[in-house]
Structures are given as C-alpha cells and as structure tokens.
Amino acid sequence: MEQPPPLSPEEVSRHAESEYAQLGQPQAVKVFGILHVIFASFGIISVVWAIVASFAGNAFFAFGSKSAAAQAQMQAQAEMQEQLLPATVISTILTAVIAALMLYAGILLLKKRRDALKWSNRYVWTSLAGKAANLVMFFIFTVPATKEMMHAAGGTPGGPGMRHLDTIMLVSGVVGILISCIYPVLTWILLNRPKTKAWFANQSL
Numbered sequence: 001m002e003q004p005p006p007l008s009p010e011e012v013s014r015h016a017e018s019e020y021a022q023l024g025q026p027q028a029v030k031v032f033g034i035l036h037v038i039f040a041s042f043g044i045i046s047v048v049w050a051i052v053a054s055f056a057g058n059a060f061f062a063f064g065s066k067s068a069a070a071q072a073q074m075q076a077q078a079e080m081q082e083q084l085l086p087a088t089v090i091s092t093i094l095t096a097v098i099a100a101l102m103l104y105a106g107i108l109l110l111k112k113r114r115d116a117l118k119w120s121n122r123y124v125w126t127s128l129a130g131k132a133a134n135l136v137m138f139f140i141f142t143v144p145a146t147k148e149m150m151h152a153a154g155g156t157p158g159g160p161g162m163r164h165l166d167t168i169m170l171v172s173g174v175v176g177i178l179i180s181c182i183y184p185v186l187t188w189i190l191l192n193r194p195k196t197k198a199w200f201a202n203q204s205l
Contacts, residue, residue: 026199028190029109032120036106039183043099050092080149087141094130101126114203120191127184131177138173 081088101123108116146169190196 025112026193026196028193028196029112029116029199032187032191033106033109033116035183036102036109036120036123036187040099040103040106043095043102047092047096047099050088050095054088080145083145083148084141087137090137091134094133098123098127098130112203114200114205116203117191117197117200120187124184124188128181131181135174135177138177142173143170 101119105116105119105123108119147166150165
C-alpha cells in the first residue's frame with residue numbers, strides 16, 4: 001500500500017495549531033489578563049501619587065516638628081529629594097509607559113484577541129528594560145543621595161554603623177529590583193508556551 005507523502009514543516013505546524021485550538025482557552029490567558037489590569041491600575045495610581053507628592057512635598061514638611069533636630073532632618077530629606085529629582089522623573093515616566101502597555105495588553109487578553117500576546121510581550125521587554133534603568137539609577141542617584149542624607153543626619157562616614165546601613169541599603173535595593181522582575185519573566189514564559197501561542201494564532205484580531 002502506497003504511503004502518503006510526509007507533511008511539510010508548515011503543514012505540521014498548522015496541524016498542531018489546529019489541535020491546540022480545540023483545547024480551549026489556556027487558563028494563563030485569563031489569569032494574566034486580570035493580573036495585568038490590576039497591576040497596571042496600581043502603576044497608574046503610583047504615577048498620580050508621585051506627581052502629587054512632587055508638588056506637595058514641601059507642604060508636608062510644614063506640618064512637622066519645629067525642633068532644631070527635626071528641621072535639620074527635614075532639610076536633609078528635602079535636599080535628597082532634589083538630588084533624586086532626575087531619577088524620580090525618569091522612573092515616573094517609565095512607570096507610566098509600562099502601566100499603559102500592561103493595561104492595554106490585559107484588556108486584549110481578557111478579550112481573547114490574537115495580538116494580545118504581542119502586546120503582552122512588548123510590556124514584558126519594556127518592563128525589564130525599565131527595571132534595568134532603575135537599577136542603574138539606584139547606584140547613580142539613590143545610593144549617593146541616601147549616604148549624604150544619613151551623613152547630614154549625624155552618621156559617621158565609614159563607621160561600623162554606617163557600613164552596616166550601606167550594606168542593607170545596597171542589598172535591599174538590588175534584591176527589590178530583582179524580585180520585581182519575577183512577574184514579567186513569568187508572564188513571558190507562561191504566555192509563550194507552544195500550546196498557548198497556537199491558541200493565540202487561532203483567535204480573531
């Protein structure tokens with residue numbers, strides 16, 4: 001009996017996509033759609049708060065203690081905020097862009113659109129690039145400004161206590177940024193699995 005000719009790679013791919021499409025919507029699509037919208041909403045709120053705080057920061061100091069020590073500490077905090085202004089502006093812009101991409105991708109995921117994966121991946125890479133930028137700004141702006149503020153508050157540069165605080169600050173800052181990478185990495189891994197990508201390919205635009 002004559003054997004049928006072997007399928008081409010394109011035919012194999014289309015056949016696999018057709019089989020995957022029959023499995024129904026992957027659970028990850030709905031889960032990440034909901035999470036994208038929730039986290040994006042928090043991001044937008046943080047952007048609004050950063051803008052409000054940048055204008056109202058000096059007003060908050062007016063309600064603080066009038067003692068000399070408290071006034072010195074508030075002055076040190078105000079100077080630190082001024083030094084961190086470039087990093088704050090850049091970080092706020094990045095957060096706004098990432099939140100907008102995330103919100104749009106989340107809406108597309110919930111609507112089961114084919115291009116939801118494309119926009120979710122755009123969010124992922126933009127988010128990771130933003131976190132890399134935040135890590136650079138942490139060492140360029142945050143670390144020097146924080147050390148200067150602690151010195152102005154009465155810390156002894158190079159002393160045991162200051163070295164301990166410096167280590168805690170560096171470790172917590174780096175670890176915090178690395179932890180924030182978990183969600184975009186998981187998003188990319190779970191939404192780009194072959195079966196999930198095949199399901200997206202069979203959805204409407």
